[in-house]
Amino acid sequence: MHFVSRVRQRLDDPELQRNLKRTRGRNAASRAAAVAAFPDFDAVRARATEIRASVLRDLDVWLERFEQKAIERGATVLWARDGDHACDLIIDIARRHGVRTVVKSKSMVSEEAGLNAALEAAGIRPVETDLGEYILQINDNEPPSHIIMPVIHKSKEQVSELFARVHGTAPKTDIEELTHEARAVLRPEFLGADMGLSGGNFLVAETGSVAIVTNEGNGRLCTTLPRVHVALTGIEKVIPTLEDLATLLRILPRSATGQAITNYVSMLTGPKQAGDADGPEHMYFVLVDGGRADLLGSEFEAMLRCIRCGACMNHCPVYQTIGGHSYGWVYPGPMGSVLTPLYQGLDKAMDLPHAATLCNQCGVVCPVSIPLPELMRTLREKQVERGLRPWSERIATKLWAWVAARPTLYALGTRVAVRYLRWLADGRDRIQVMGVAPGWTAQRDFPAPAAKTFRELYAERRRGGGQ
Amino acid sequence: MVAPGSRGEVALFVTCLVDLMRPSIAFSALKLIEAAGYVAVVPEAQTCCGQPGYNSGDTAAARALARKFIAEFERFPYIVAPSGSCAGTVRTHYPDLFANEPEWRARAEALAAKTFELTQFLVDVAGVTEVPGDFSGSVTYHDSCSGLRELGVKQQPRTLLDRMPGVKRIEMRECEECCGFGGLFSVKYPDISGAIVQRKCDAIRGSGAYAVALGDLGCMMNIEGRLRRNGDELTQVIHIAELLAGDVGGQG
Incomplete structure (x- = not known):
């Protein structure tokens, strides 16, 4: 379905609009409070930006160091070209260890790869254990609409109805009761699963560890209870040191949910060692390229700094109007409008870079200073360079620029335009239907122009000696 | 002087x-x-x-x-x-x-x-403390995105408005939120733009101000056009230059 049709559908969905309205601004307010209570925020933001930018300058070196350290600690590191390759590698691991059930904590890279569908096709049962992801999975594998709050588009009433239907229980409206119900379903899954799959917020090169931040504790259960742990994440997630991790952990939760720290911060380093009380017998890293390496050294490299906090969408007027599903792929909001065309192909997401007002609320709040509007604008430039824009738009832009470069012609053009608009207004102070820009008058009136252009009036004033 | x-x-x-x-x-x-x-x-x-x-x-x-x-x-x-x-x-x-x-x-x-x-x-730059205008009425200021986030225009218009004895300045909620204009965005994605400007209009009306002042004509046409389409003929939408210069009428 085309972007504009998806948007229309979401705008016409009263339930979704109610849900969007209820959450609108809530995360932004939490972030603002956290930033206000943290005087070092700007300094930490600058440092976090520098950490992420510098690691990308030598990404290969840091990845090799990470691999070496992870191997030293007994983990296996596998490299995936893309999502399909990652699925193949994970299915391979599962088969080798006789895995029938996989408990998953939240991983956006697994969404990129379409891992759940691939596992099911291979006869392996994935179970989402993040509450939001679990809700989506039992709702016919609905995709997430936000990168850290996957089910933000739903109301508790909708979840209540879903739980009652799927679990065959009495409907509950208390969120705590609903959570207990999900917990009762999930607990045996944790205990019975053969494999746990997690994402990775950061890969620490100096120790070969993966760090994950969660609020529900499911990540910790997924990574320590089952026999096998697979950490699936993108190659850009590596950082050099634990010191760097400390810096990034000070800014990630504040930017995401306004928390000073998440309920759980897990550091996982290799499988269970002699003397350890718990932990998996086998630990694997599956590190995915999926278009990331192509961005290194390009004008889009800054996008790889992203630490997936979701602040950009929490502050985006467009995201907050149309919801995450309108964006059409895994990543919504401003970061998605940049990543989707880069990972899926420029011609596969023609609207996304344009469906933004370039208001730069996203750029201002990004904890690693990614110039998101500038990247969207650069994507627009690439569309023009590759001749992907409609011919009518290309001609209109060229004609406008040609006329604007010729002041006499331009002055004549504006004089004619003003008279035409006045004729359309027909004596009123506004135009209600305008053929040249139907999009404008579909949503609002077009205020009528003054009788003459500034240029004309200024010339008259000067001739009249008024100046 | x-x-x-x-x-x-x-x-x-x-x-x-x-x-x-x-x-x-x-x-x-x-x-x-x-x-x-x-x-x-x-x-x-x-x-x-x-x-x-x-x-x-x-x-x-x-x-x-x-x-x-x-x-x-x-x-x-x-x-x-x-x-x-x-x-x-x-x-x-x-x-x-x-x-x-x-x-x-x-x-x-x-x-x-x-x-x-x-x-x-x-x-x-000029260090102006007095302006020619004598506008009287309540005014809420909308921070346009580029002025605010590219240039840091925030206090300047408010400072000048506060120098005008007849102006009662009221802050609307979410005054820094985009109005949904975005240049060609407003024409290319009218549905999204319309929903965003509706929120801006609600915030302006919610402030109870007689007029909204702002520094960009694009945003101004967007907001005024939506208010009028909604049937609001009363809320004045005024460019800050006209207000400061005394070129628009005030309340009552």
């Missing part, structure tokens, strides 16, 4: 939208610049800064117009525009357009450093 014209020349960049739609905004800007003691000059061959081309991804078109703009305006000590968005294009984007042309880049940077949004110029 400074003697009229004693502080040198200021070039007014009228902006293409003001030229076409609301010339009175430019006349108000001229009055304010002159009241601050400068000689206001209007370079005659000016047209557009190139922002529509820039934001559409047609960099070649934007660059050609940027060269024209630089050549016309660089001889002046100050360049002022009654628009945060157009001043922002010159100040923050012109230098980027010439990343590979050192000579033009240097000229773009020199120009950028002396280009200002109107209220920014009046407060930060």
Whole structure:
């Protein structure tokens, strides 16, 4: 379905609009409070930006160091070209260890790869254990609409109805009761699963560890209870040191949910060692390229700094109007409008870079200073360079620029335009239907122009000696 | 008071939208610049800064117009525009357009450093403490995105409004939220734009102010157009230049 049709559908969905309205601004307010209570925020933001930018300058070196350290600690590191390759590698691991059930904590890279569908096709049962992801999975594998709050588009009433239907229980409206119900379903899954799959917020090169931040504790259960742990994440997630991790952990939760720290911060380093009380017998890293390496050294490299906090969408007027599903792929909001065309192909997401007002609320709040509007604008430039824009738009832009470069012609053009608009207004102070820009008058009136252009009036004033 | 014209020349960049739609905004800007003691000059061959081309991804078109703009305006000590968005294009984007042309880049940077949004110029450069206007009524100010986030225009218009005894300033909720204009965005994605501007209109009406003042004509047409479409004939939508210059009527 085309972007504009998806948007229309979401705008016409009263339930979704109610849900969007209820959450609108809530995360932004939490972030603002956290930033206000943290005087070092700007300094930490600058440092976090520098950490992420510098690691990308030598990404290969840091990845090799990470691999070496992870191997030293007994983990296996596998490299995936893309999502399909990652699925193949994970299915391979599962088969080798006789895995029938996989408990998953939240991983956006697994969404990129379409891992759940691939596992099911291979006869392996994935179970989402993040509450939001679990809700989506039992709702016919609905995709997430936000990168850290996957089910933000739903109301508790909708979840209540879903739980009652799927679990065959009495409907509950208390969120705590609903959570207990999900917990009762999930607990045996944790205990019975053969494999746990997690994402990775950061890969620490100096120790070969993966760090994950969660609020529900499911990540910790997924990574320590089952026999096998697979950490699936993108190659850009590596950082050099634990010191760097400390810096990034000070800014990630504040930017995401306004928390000073998440309920759980897990550091996982290799499988269970002699003397350890718990932990998996086998630990694997599956590190995915999926278009990331192509961005290194390009004008889009800054996008790889992203630490997936979701602040950009929490502050985006467009995201907050149309919801995450309108964006059409895994990543919504401003970061998605940049990543989707880069990972899926420029011609596969023609609207996304344009469906933004370039208001730069996203750029201002990004904890690693990614110039998101500038990247969207650069994507627009690439569309023009590759001749992907409609011919009518290309001609209109060229004609406008040609006329604007010729002041006499331009002055004549504006004089004619003003008279035409006045004729359309027909004596009123506004135009209600305008053929040249139907999009404008579909949503609002077009205020009528003054009788003459500034240029004309200024010339008259000067001739009249008024100046 | 400074003697009229004693502080040198200021070039007014009228902006293409003001030229076409609301010339009175430019006349108000001229009055304010002159009241601050400068000689206001209007370079005659000016047209557009190139922002529509820039934001559409047609960099070649934007660059050609940027060269024209630089050549016309660089001889002046100050360049002022009654628009945060157009001043922002010159100040923050012109230098980027010439990343590979050192000579033009240097000229773009020199120009950028002396280009200002109107209220920014009046407060930060001219140090204006009195304005000619005698508007009376309650006013809420909408922070346009480019002015706010590219140029840091936030306190300047409020400082000047607060100098006007008849103005009762009220903050609307979410005054820094985008109004949904976004240039061609408003025409390309009218449904999204319409939903966003509706929220802005609700915030303005929620403030109870008689008028909303703002520094960008694009946002102004968007907001005014939506208010009128909604049947609100009362809420006044006023450019900050006209309000400060005393070129619009007040309440009652």
